[in-house]
Amino acid sequence: MSDAHSSRRDDALALLARLEPDAPARVANNLDDFHAQATEILLGFAFADVVARDGIDLKTREMLTVAMLGAMGTAPGQLEFHLRAAMHTGVTREEIVEIVLQVAVYAGIPAAMNAMSAAKAAFRAQDAKR
Amino acid sequence: MSDAHSSRRDDALALLARLEPDAPARVANNLDDFHAQATEILLGFAFADVVARDGIDLKTREMLTVAMLGAMGTAPGQLEFHLRAAMHTGVTREEIVEIVLQVAVYAGIPAAMNAMSAAKAAFRAQDAKR
Amino acid sequence: MSDAHSSRRDDALALLARLEPDAPARVANNLDDFHAQATEILLGFAFADVVARDGIDLKTREMLTVAMLGAMGTAPGQLEFHLRAAMHTGVTREEIVEIVLQVAVYAGIPAAMNAMSAAKAAFRAQDAKR
Amino acid sequence: MSDAHSSRRDDALALLARLEPDAPARVANNLDDFHAQATEILLGFAFADVVARDGIDLKTREMLTVAMLGAMGTAPGQLEFHLRAAMHTGVTREEIVEIVLQVAVYAGIPAAMNAMSAAKAAFRAQDAKR
Amino acid sequence: MSDAHSSRRDDALALLARLEPDAPARVANNLDDFHAQATEILLGFAFADVVARDGIDLKTREMLTVAMLGAMGTAPGQLEFHLRAAMHTGVTREEIVEIVLQVAVYAGIPAAMNAMSAAKAAFRAQDAKR
Amino acid sequence: MSDAHSSRRDDALALLARLEPDAPARVANNLDDFHAQATEILLGFAFADVVARDGIDLKTREMLTVAMLGAMGTAPGQLEFHLRAAMHTGVTREEIVEIVLQVAVYAGIPAAMNAMSAAKAAFRAQDAKR
Numbered sequence: 001m002s003d004a005h006s007s008r009r010d011d012a013l014a015l016l017a018r019l020e021p022d023a024p025a026r027v028a029n030n031l032d033d034f035h036a037q038a039t040e041i042l043l044g045f046a047f048a049d050v051v052a053r054d055g056i057d058l059k060t061r062e063m064l065t066v067a068m069l070g071a072m073g074t075a076p077g078q079l080e081f082h083l084r085a086a087m088h089t090g091v092t093r094e095e096i097v098e099i100v101l102q103v104a105v106y107a108g109i110p111a112a113m114n115a116m117s118a119a120k121a122a123f124r125a126q127d128a129k130r
Numbered sequence: 131m132s133d134a135h136s137s138r139r140d141d142a143l144a145l146l147a148r149l150e151p152d153a154p155a156r157v158a159n160n161l162d163d164f165h166a167q168a169t170e171i172l173l174g175f176a177f178a179d180v181v182a183r184d185g186i187d188l189k190t191r192e193m194l195t196v197a198m199l200g201a202m203g204t205a206p207g208q209l210e211f212h213l214r215a216a217m218h219t220g221v222t223r224e225e226i227v228e229i230v231l232q233v234a235v236y237a238g239i240p241a242a243m244n245a246m247s248a249a250k251a252a253f254r255a256q257d258a259k260r
Numbered sequence: 261m262s263d264a265h266s267s268r269r270d271d272a273l274a275l276l277a278r279l280e281p282d283a284p285a286r287v288a289n290n291l292d293d294f295h296a297q298a299t300e301i302l303l304g305f306a307f308a309d310v311v312a313r314d315g316i317d318l319k320t321r322e323m324l325t326v327a328m329l330g331a332m333g334t335a336p337g338q339l340e341f342h343l344r345a346a347m348h349t350g351v352t353r354e355e356i357v358e359i360v361l362q363v364a365v366y367a368g369i370p371a372a373m374n375a376m377s378a379a380k381a382a383f384r385a386q387d388a389k390r
Numbered sequence: 391m392s393d394a395h396s397s398r399r400d401d402a403l404a405l406l407a408r409l410e411p412d413a414p415a416r417v418a419n420n421l422d423d424f425h426a427q428a429t430e431i432l433l434g435f436a437f438a439d440v441v442a443r444d445g446i447d448l449k450t451r452e453m454l455t456v457a458m459l460g461a462m463g464t465a466p467g468q469l470e471f472h473l474r475a476a477m478h479t480g481v482t483r484e485e486i487v488e489i490v491l492q493v494a495v496y497a498g499i500p501a502a503m504n505a506m507s508a509a510k511a512a513f514r515a516q517d518a519k520r
Numbered sequence: 521m522s523d524a525h526s527s528r529r530d531d532a533l534a535l536l537a538r539l540e541p542d543a544p545a546r547v548a549n550n551l552d553d554f555h556a557q558a559t560e561i562l563l564g565f566a567f568a569d570v571v572a573r574d575g576i577d578l579k580t581r582e583m584l585t586v587a588m589l590g591a592m593g594t595a596p597g598q599l600e601f602h603l604r605a606a607m608h609t610g611v612t613r614e615e616i617v618e619i620v621l622q623v624a625v626y627a628g629i630p631a632a633m634n635a636m637s638a639a640k641a642a643f644r645a646q647d648a649k650r
Numbered sequence: 651m652s653d654a655h656s657s658r659r660d661d662a663l664a665l666l667a668r669l670e671p672d673a674p675a676r677v678a679n680n681l682d683d684f685h686a687q688a689t690e691i692l693l694g695f696a697f698a699d700v701v702a703r704d705g706i707d708l709k710t711r712e713m714l715t716v717a718m719l720g721a722m723g724t725a726p727g728q729l730e731f732h733l734r735a736a737m738h739t740g741v742t743r744e745e746i747v748e749i750v751l752q753v754a755v756y757a758g759i760p761a762a763m764n765a766m767s768a769a770k771a772a773f774r775a776q777d778a779k780r
Contacts, residue, residue: 071368104368105368105369106368106369106370107367107368108331108364108365108366108367108368108371109365109366110366111368
């Protein structure tokens with residue numbers, strides 16, 4: 001792939017660093033170990049092409065992501081990551097509680113209970129770093 | 131049920147009116163016709179107990195709802211309703227486009243294509259009222 | 261396939277007739293037109309191997325099916341069929357209302373609203389036959 | 391919130407005690423620790439407003455819940471809880487086996503295999519208490 | 521965006537033309553009308569970055585797509601498109617029948633019934649063009 | 651049940667042995683322990699009635715299964731099993747990488763990340779046996 005694509009990889013990792021400072025190395029290693037272009041293709045699409053875009057600020061985007069992953073219920077590990085990322089981008093714990101309650105409305109009580117567990121784990125991880 | 135509960139119904143319909151001015155009569159009729167307490171139980175939980183809460187403003191809540199319904203993909207009619215409601219609460223078309231793109235990241239391209247179709251229908255409905 | 265398998269087809273259609281008297285011809289035609297063994301394989305599994313089993317009565321089984329299809333939200337046509345079938349096996353409209361409310365708890369308000377629409381269509385279909 | 395709402399919390403926990411005697415303290419603590427009103431809002435809706443209603447007996451309601459959670463496949467912890475709760479309300483192991491088989495019909499073999507694993511865990515938990 | 525990105529758009533539409541000859545104009549118009557970069561971002565990812573890759577031939581990729589959309593059950597319109605696309609890339613009707621039966625195993629009978637309906641519609645569309 | 655049915659059980663286990671040589675004993679024990687006919691009903695349908703059919707070769711069928719389970723995201727244990735099975739039937743690691751990337755297109759990045767984790771676990775299991 002071209003230089004233009006390499007910059008997509010860099011752009012993606014730069015956005016990822018805003019979500020969690022130590023994530024880029026960990027996530028890129030995880031993907032690079034799977035396939036040389038996986039980081040560029042998957043994170044390039046997710047973070048360089050979409051999440052880095054103007055039009056919605058990063059904090060609100062993370063709120064949207066937490067709501068979507070909470071409602072879908074199929075990616076608990078990524079939900080916990082994005083709960084931490086949400087807090088890094090300025091989402092408060094109070095706002096996270098509200099999102100969890102709203103997940104209950106649109107995806108049911110069990111989805112909200114699972115999101116609550118993920119939120120508590122993210123809160124504990126944040127407390128442990130203080 | 132008690133008077134306290136009747137006020138939940140009223141509170142729910144008041145919130146619903148903020149989402150779409152002519153929705154309360156239509157939605158309540160639809161639910162009342164099904165069961166005398168369906169409006170209070172379902173809308174009371176959704177709108178009086180949760181969506182009306184402080185902590186996240188209504189505009190942001192509608193963005194979350196659009197993202198969740200777009201990602202889940204199982205309620206196209208309600209997605210279209212909440213796209214209209216989102217615009218009533220101040221979400222711009224540009225922000226809706228961004229939400230649709232973000233749905234693609236977390237739930238896949240077909241979910242985003244369906245959300246795009248719903249968004250276009252909501253845009254047309256808004257245009258027709260002008 | 262053997263005679264034993266042919267009897268599975270017959271057993272499946274016999275169960276289907278208990279769900280809706282005019283369903284076997286319609287459903288079998290629909291499946292036979294797709295593939296000669298589709299009726300036996302799909303309906304044989306669903307109705308001869310599982311739903312026809314003792315251990316849970318057919319009425320309760322249809323309540324379970326309505327709840328599952330309502331919660332999953334991906335097969336509205338089949339949900340409406342099983343709502344009619346539920347009534348044929350003795351499920352009352354009052355019980356259907358309760359199932360719809362319970363779908364809201366476990367799968368969210370939009371799933372319940374869709375199930376309510378399907379229930380109303382099934383009620384109208386039953387009224388039209390009277 | 392009003393006294394009427396406090397009674398919703400009490401009603402919810404009373405229903406929960408019928409599902410598993412030691413659940414109310416554990417579940418309420420878990421929710422209270424997240425947000426002061428989470429128990430009332432989430433369990434109030436689930437258990438006081440819906441599951442406690444007449445019209446379907448509690449045993450059948452738990453069968454419906456097990457079927458829904460098995461079919462959805464997104465809340466394995468809650469599925470295991472409701473399998474234990476189902477047995478507390480009178481659902482037999484034989485009936486649970488039948489529900490798992492029916493999950494296979496409507497949601498596929500992997501969903502049924504997961505439900506089977508959860509059922510076995512619930513059976514072991516019940517055996518351990520004897 | 522750069523020239524490199526414009527070529528992603530072209531690459532995506534070239535792949536789409538292999539799926540259905542008249543699709544590029546229709547799909548690109550549909551997306552361009554929504555947002556100037558939607559075609560590039562969504563189809564660039566889907567078709568230029570992933571589906572156009574070597575490693576799995578296009579025919580097998582379309583079989584995978586049909587299976588996934590059939591199992592997910594949330595995008596019936598796109599399922600029907602990819603059933604037609606599958607036939608354009610060499611998938612036979614017999615193979616489509618087999619995929620539908622396999623969807624039943626992993627996602628349940630209702631998912632397979634819906635996939636069968638979509639397959640029949642795709643077969644009729646192909647017949648009408650002859 | 652008849653001899654014809656006993657042969658369905660045998661046929662199912664024979665197919666399962668082609669997916670993973672030591673799976674039949676383990677899986678059948680797991681199912682037999684749950685219910686005497688669970689193996690025949692569930693595996694008979696899955697493997698004897700459907701997956702063993704001609705029309706699509708077993709290797710391609712396993713690719714379809716991996717794609718479906720990756721897209722659905724609700725059965726991570728079974729996904730990992732079928733990733734190993736896919737390799738037993740001749741699917742290469744390179745092809746598995748491609749399927750994971752394609753899952754991202756149709757079900758989103760989190761589904762692909764989960765499938766990548768399952769694939770890595772399957773690769774490690776294969777390496778450990780060498």
